[in-house]
Amino acid sequence: xxxxxxxxxxxxxxxxxxxxxxxxxxxxxxxxxxxxxxxxxxxxxxxxxxxxxxx
Numbered sequence: 001x002x003x004x005x006x007x008x009x010x011x012x013x014x015x016x017x018x019x020x021x022x023x024x025x026x027x028x029x030x031x032x033x034x035x036x037x038x039x040x041x042x043x044x045x046x047x048x049x050x051x052x053x054x055x
Contacts, residue, residue, distance in 0.1 A: 019026055029037075037043055 016026065
């Protein structure tokens with residue numbers, strides 16, 4: 001059976017290949033952008049749900 005890690009790595013490779021094929025580059029989010037998203041009401045709802053699903 002394929003592990004979660006293998007699926008995750010395959011998804012990341014797909015994204016990287018698709019971005020490269022489009023002539024774009026990947027950049028990570030800055031601290032201000034991360035803080036902005038963390039303040040979203042939906043993110044406050046999602047975070048506890050995600051924590052429960054990994055236990």
